[in-house]
Amino acid sequence: MYEKKGRFIVEFQDIPKARQHQIEIDVEERRGNYNEVELGFDEQRALQEAKRCLSCRRCLGCALCWAECKPEAIIFEMEDEILDLEADSVIIAPGVERPLGRLDKRLGFGAHLNVITDTQLERMLSRTGPSAGLVIRPYDGEVPASIAFVQSYAAASPEMHQAALCFGINGAIQVRSKLPQADINVFAANLEDFKEAHQESLARLDRIEITEASVSQVDALEDQSLELSIEVNGSVQKSEFDLVVLITEPHISQEIKSLSKSLGLGIEYANFLMGGGQGLISADK
């Protein structure tokens, strides 16, 4: 699937690609009885399916790096450390997570290389990122001439929606400063409150078009540019872009929620972004 300099994910002939499906009885055979509907796998299917497993692993312990390391800095026996800490007050800077599993498949993330997320763009823009701050298309490394920012979720709580838009449009502002000639469009819904809250800044945007719209489909063309089906005021139009950036829905991670709960902090969903935008929850004893 990926083909980059020196790095490949190879499709092995003996590893089946397609997911195996269970054997099911027909709908006509189900009425008036309680026969089991799904019949599981036969041996053939089970073997095929089990072979698809990528056996996700990180370090294997092969020790090649250990053999190579001249200053002998690699120590496999190094163990985790347990620290017991005590404090009079706790401050949580939770950040947010943006679960990729919830992305609508029709928007093409994972299927088309030139569809990226807002957090990926953030990394791309950063000087410590994979392209040292260049905005490029992951497919061919070309500089995109047109970029669409697309809201990828149906609805979020008002605070999270504002945070997502802010994050996405800040990305667009950065892209503008790096690519002065590019067409930059933002397609998002429920913009009223956001526009009111950021009236002044929005008036000063440099050729960043923000449209109240929803994108229902992203298809890849032959050169891996993207065709978007955009719904504006009830009518669907198609437009082409070089790069699509999905604006994702931020969530507070489960870890932060349970940490707050065990410390007795009242953490309301999404409220941490309010209160001057510090993004902090604090508690004192």
Next chain:
Amino acid sequence: MSAKRVIIFGGDPAGVAAALAQAEAGMQVTLIEPSPGLGGERLSQTQLVVDGSAFVDPNLEAVKKHPNIRIITNAQVEHAAAENGSYRLRVRRNTARVDLEKCNDCRACMRVCPIHMYDDFNEGLGFRTAIDFFNPETGTYNIFKEDMPVCQATCPANLDIRSYVGLIADGKYEESLAKIRERLPFALSIGRVCPHPCETACNRGYVDEPISICTLKRFVADYEMNNEIPPPVDVPDEFHKEKVALIGAGPASLSCGYFLAKAGYRSVCFEALPEPGGMFRYGIPEYRLSTPTLMYEINWILSHGIELRCNTRVGKDISFADIQKEYDAIFIGVGAHTGIKLQIKGEELEGVVDGVDFLRDVNMGKPVNAKGKVIVIGGGNVAMDAARVSWREGFDEVHVLYRRTKKEMPASPWEIDAAEHEGVKFQYLVAPIEVVGKNGKMTGLKCLRMQLGEPDASGRRRPVPIEGSEFVIEAETLIPAISQRPDLSFVPEEGGLNITRWNTFHVDQQTFMTNVPGIFSAGDVETGPDIAIRACANGRKAADGIIQYLQAKGSK
């Protein structure tokens, strides 16, 4: 007065800025960050930055050098509590396996590392090696080795999926099943009914489609049953003298009893209904999990050393106090079997039957008056079960009413699809307001059409009624299936057990002991309505808690 101690969790720019501010104010600051290095520059999420750089760049140098700041990276909070006027945190610092004092940043290790994984620092743009510097700015090298793959970490029971799937690929089915049973006795049942969060998390989903983990588990369990291979019963030669009472014979209790037996503790299981299995037996319809299959599995579990007493309702046939006297520890796993009322007019009319009651009656073989049209209310898996069972019972039409749209429905998508295939009709954006009837019998349901408004606290858009949109659906049967709660009426008030406002027990999340020493609880009665594998997983954890408790008591 000594300096106040502040713990800051999270090393993003906000956390770093807070650390500096607190340290400047004279506080002793500990900064904890889960990733291997302090974060790099981030885009603001709270204000638009039109001039200059939109990046917020944390002042890493100042934080690193400040004498009042201690930085702990690569760390997870394992336990946190607020007590006696202070906060206590137990933190695990994951080992980097690289001595940064010796490392000379030559990158030779990265050139030879054979593992190319998605680059987490760069949000999956490109690849990194398993040994890597996390952030090129900070150069903190570490070896990335997880204790479990993402599927295993997502599974409530933390089943070693990678191993048991690998064993299937090698054709070692019995070894695979044994691997599953190290942490779960219900491979046959869970392999049929689990909504498999592991598959949602599966990394193969990024390439094409996730591995069909659940059905593979079912395959090895089916293989043993269908080939009449006797399932192994491994228990110690001698059992301890202590005895544990299990209240309820569902997935949580039987999992608990299974692991107690494997550790050499006998238990007696009290079940109010005529047969064991709990929601497996009386909630899940036959076409998803047949009784003979379930009983095959339960009989094997019981054979480890669990004595089953059915038709024994605690609080009626035997008192809770008597059990407390007779047994050394008690486990409560009675599930959540009471349907929540719709709270609308006419709910008492004949023809209205709650979802869980309806499923229980059908599963007990009671005849259903399946005439005319039936309306099921709700969007969860119980509603889907009730609808698909109604269709099998022979109602002319089966309608499911849900107040939001298909997108917001909490039921598993494949259950919704199956119901649609079978001919169940779905009506979205509809809410019931009154059951109408004649002579004490229901004749129809008055409803309102809804539209989606602003998102609520759960992030889902709140349904708002459309004024004047009232209409009546004629039907003789109504099955509300909106949610369930536990029935805790058997618990004596003077027992002192704390009950939450959701009518569940509050337990310690490590030992699963309630506030009363010696009384443990897990399953839906502790979590509220949840998936079966979580009940099984927590039942096993409770067994560990009980064993610890009995050992501590015995050594006194």
